[in-house]
Amino acid sequence: MLTATDLRKRFGARVAVDGVTLHVAAGEIYGLLGPNGAGKTTTILLVCGVLPRDGGHVLVDGVDLDSGPEARARIGLAPQWLGLYPDLTGRENLEFWGRMYGLERAALSQAVDATLSSVGLLDRARDLVATYSGGMMRRLNLASALLHRPPLLVLDEPTVGVDPQSRNAIFEHVARLRAEGTAILYTTHYMEEAERLCDRIGIIDGGRLRAEGTRRELVASLGDDACVDVGLAGSDDALRAATVAAAIPAVGSAAAFGGGIRVVARDATILLPPLLEALLGAGLRPNRIEVREPDLEAVFLRLTGRALRD
Amino acid sequence: MRRGLVVCAKDMRQRIRDRTAVTVGILAPIVLTGIIGVALANDEGPSPPTPIAWVDLDGSALSDALQRSLTEDWPARRVAVVRVASAEDAEAAVSAGRYAAAIIVPKGLGAALYNGGVPPSLRVRTGRTFALGGRFANALAKRATVIAQGAAPRVDVRAPQGGTLRSIDHYGPSLTVLFLFFQLLGGMRAFGAEGATGTLARLAATPATGREIVGGKLLALALLGALQFAVLYGVTRYAFGVSWGPPSLVAVLAATTIASAIGLMGAVIAAAGPYRGYLLGTLLLFVLSLLGGQFLPPEGLPDVFDNLARLTPNGQALRGLTDLAAAGADASLATIAEPLLVTAVIGVVGILACARKLGVAATPIV
Numbered sequence: 001m002l003t004a005t006d007l008r009k010r011f012g013a014r015v016a017v018d019g020v021t022l023h024v025a026a027g028e029i030y031g032l033l034g035p036n037g038a039g040k041t042t043t044i045l046l047v048c049g050v051l052p053r054d055g056g057h058v059l060v061d062g063v064d065l066d067s068g069p070e071a072r073a074r075i076g077l078a079p080q081w082l083g084l085y086p087d088l089t090g091r092e093n094l095e096f097w098g099r100m101y102g103l104e105r106a107a108l109s110q111a112v113d114a115t116l117s118s119v120g121l122l123d124r125a126r127d128l129v130a131t132y133s134g135g136m137m138r139r140l141n142l143a144s145a146l147l148h149r150p151p152l153l154v155l156d157e158p159t160v161g162v163d164p165q166s167r168n169a170i171f172e173h174v175a176r177l178r179a180e181g182t183a184i185l186y187t188t189h190y191m192e193e194a195e196r197l198c199d200r201i202g203i204i205d206g207g208r209l210r211a212e213g214t215r216r217e218l219v220a221s222l223g224d225d226a227c228v229d230v231g232l233a234g235s236d237d238a239l240r241a242a243t244v245a246a247a248i249p250a251v252g253s254a255a256a257f258g259g260g261i262r263v264v265a266r267d268a269t270i271l272l273p274p275l276l277e278a279l280l281g282a283g284l285r286p287n288r289i290e291v292r293e294p295d296l297e298a299v300f301l302r303l304t305g306r307a308l309r310d
Numbered sequence: 311m312r313r314g315l316v317v318c319a320k321d322m323r324q325r326i327r328d329r330t331a332v333t334v335g336i337l338a339p340i341v342l343t344g345i346i347g348v349a350l351a352n353d354e355g356p357s358p359p360t361p362i363a364w365v366d367l368d369g370s371a372l373s374d375a376l377q378r379s380l381t382e383d384w385p386a387r388r389v390a391v392v393r394v395a396s397a398e399d400a401e402a403a404v405s406a407g408r409y410a411a412a413i414i415v416p417k418g419l420g421a422a423l424y425n426g427g428v429p430p431s432l433r434v435r436t437g438r439t440f441a442l443g444g445r446f447a448n449a450l451a452k453r454a455t456v457i458a459q460g461a462a463p464r465v466d467v468r469a470p471q472g473g474t475l476r477s478i479d480h481y482g483p484s485l486t487v488l489f490l491f492f493q494l495l496g497g498m499r500a501f502g503a504e505g506a507t508g509t510l511a512r513l514a515a516t517p518a519t520g521r522e523i524v525g526g527k528l529l530a531l532a533l534l535g536a537l538q539f540a541v542l543y544g545v546t547r548y549a550f551g552v553s554w555g556p557p558s559l560v561a562v563l564a565a566t567t568i569a570s571a572i573g574l575m576g577a578v579i580a581a582a583g584p585y586r587g588y589l590l591g592t593l594l595l596f597v598l599s600l601l602g603g604q605f606l607p608p609e610g611l612p613d614v615f616d617n618l619a620r621l622t623p624n625g626q627a628l629r630g631l632t633d634l635a636a637a638g639a640d641a642s643l644a645t646i647a648e649p650l651l652v653t654a655v656i657g658v659v660g661i662l663a664c665a666r667k668l669g670v671a672a673t674p675i676v
Binding site: 045048049050069070071072073075077079081082083084085087088092096097099100101102 | 313317320323324327507509511513514515517518519
């Protein structure tokens with residue numbers, strides 16, 4: 001459904017996207033996982049034709065995105081920023097976006113009603129968007145992307161700032177759309193979201209796709225590596241601790257994480273003594289050690305040398 | 311094109327719902343025009359007649375002809391020329407505020423002109439009411455100077471077809487043009503702000519082309535400007551009796567004025583961004599309004615003000631509208647040729663300059 005090949009984008013001297021290639025099939029959720037500033041939003045804006053590309057090619061449902069503006073009708077975008085007009089009602093917002101995608105009259109009215117109902121906003125349809133809660137705005141934002149039933153849906157961090165109830169509602173809706181055959185490109189910096197929703201995950205950092213695959217495949221790429229979390233007491237400097245840990249030969253990678261450090265290493269049993277010795281020798285005070293099953297966080301740490309969430 | 315009209319309709323709905331926009335664009339100029347209309351209800355020009363002190367030190371037939379031409383050439387202005395015996399008395403009276411200005415015809419003026427010599431200068435002393443009552447004094451002095459450079463001409467006095475213009479005939483169109491520019495500045499700010507909020511990028515993700523998006527937004531602004539102008543025209547004409555001139559010509563000039571307002575304000579917003587641009591645009595509008603004669607008619611002021619007014623789109627629009635009113639049935643496109651040209655050029659250049667920049671999908675992340 002989506003084939004994006006060798007996408008490139010620079011802003012002045014800064015390389016925002018550097019040769020990203022990805023494919024999303026119909027009925028699949030592809031998660032683009034990376035921290036803030038990794039290039040997720042720029043990538044999807046290139047895919048949607050909002051930003052001009054410096055290089056690369058995009059095919060959506062077999063149609064070249066460069067063939068003309070009508071190619072964008074195959075894409076539904078729910079951007080991270082809210083593409084809504086607060087001084088219009090929920091219904092007016094959807095009617096406007098529906099008309100921009102070519103819906104008219106009865107078809108528009110039916111699509112608006114159905115979409116509002118599916119996101120649970122039918123009873124608030126006549127209220128100004130400015131009166132909506134954050135979660136309601138996110139649901140309406142999602143609804144605006146679904147109106148014209150696009151074969152490709154692009155969701156950029158759709159649950160940012162959303163209450164748990166609305167987040168679950170969004171997850172359920174996205175899962176339903178996948179079951180109906182929609183191809184979904186989903187960006188997030190939450191590992192839990194990627195693990196829960198996505199069939200395949202691409203890990204992006206510094207504008208490059210570092211790895212991609214199913215969760216199982218990505219975690220398996222760590223091999224026998226273990227993931228160790230070390231808590232630090234009081235005001236100990238986690239960044240300094242990560243530097244100290246990274247210097248140990250047995251350590252694959254280390255990063256500050258959650259007030260302590262997270263370490264990925266080949267063997268936890270031979271790692272622990274030199275790790276503790278190094279930390280204590282540096283004047284640091286480790287107060288907790290936890291050996292964890294590897295997860296996407298550990299994969300990211302191994303690939304980039306830093307934590308998914310700073 | 312269809313999507314452009316969808317964008318246009320949406321923008322119009324948003325602006326019409328904006329109570330601040332309605333207050334600033336329509337209510338405020340109507341109220342201000344009404345206040346001025348009540349304040350100057352009996353005004354048929356400068357009221358009471360502007361007193362000008364005339365000191366004739368020359369005593370020649372030429373100086374007599376000069377004095378007569380000042381009253382006979384300007385019947386609509388209602389100036390009262392009062393002979394004063396000495397220059398000192400005249401200047402003292404001006405300082406005391408009894409006269410708006412004093413014109414002192416020097417000894418030997420007539421003889422110098424008739425004999426081909428170098429004529430002495432005509433002296434003009436203006437008083438503290440110069441800006442208001444005395445605004446015509448400078449024009450009178452200019453006329454005296456022109457006449458003095460040649461033999462006293464025959465004077466053909468004709469009152470304007472549109473009748474005598476009152477102060478409200480100036481301030482009605484003046485406030486209409488001023489608030490039109492303010493309203494369109496606000497509209498262009500809203501356009502620019504869409505780049506910051508991200509709805510412009512969202513629009514760029516739809517099948518609409520850049521031309522449809524920008525064209526739709528500019529069309530909405532133009533239609534709203536026309537609606538505002540039409541409402542103010544109607545209210546000031548029928549409620550306050552403001553003279554506007556032939557409606558069809560007023561409509562043509564209104565169209566190019568709206569274009570110039572969109573172009574100029576759009577260029578400011580495009581250059582400085584929606585928020586800083588709005589502040590700069592407001593400041594610019596105040597300056598342009600002062601130069602353009604919105605608050606103070608340039609006639610009667612030094613020549614430089616007249617020239618500066620002609621450099622401003624609002625000044626040209628106001629000049630054109632008052633010329634149309636003064637010309638009445640004699641008005642034609644030629645009456646407003648210069649205002650049409652200047653406002654149209656500013657409009658086209660400004661719109662082309664801002665449209666491309668504002669049409670770029672500026673996302674909040676970059």
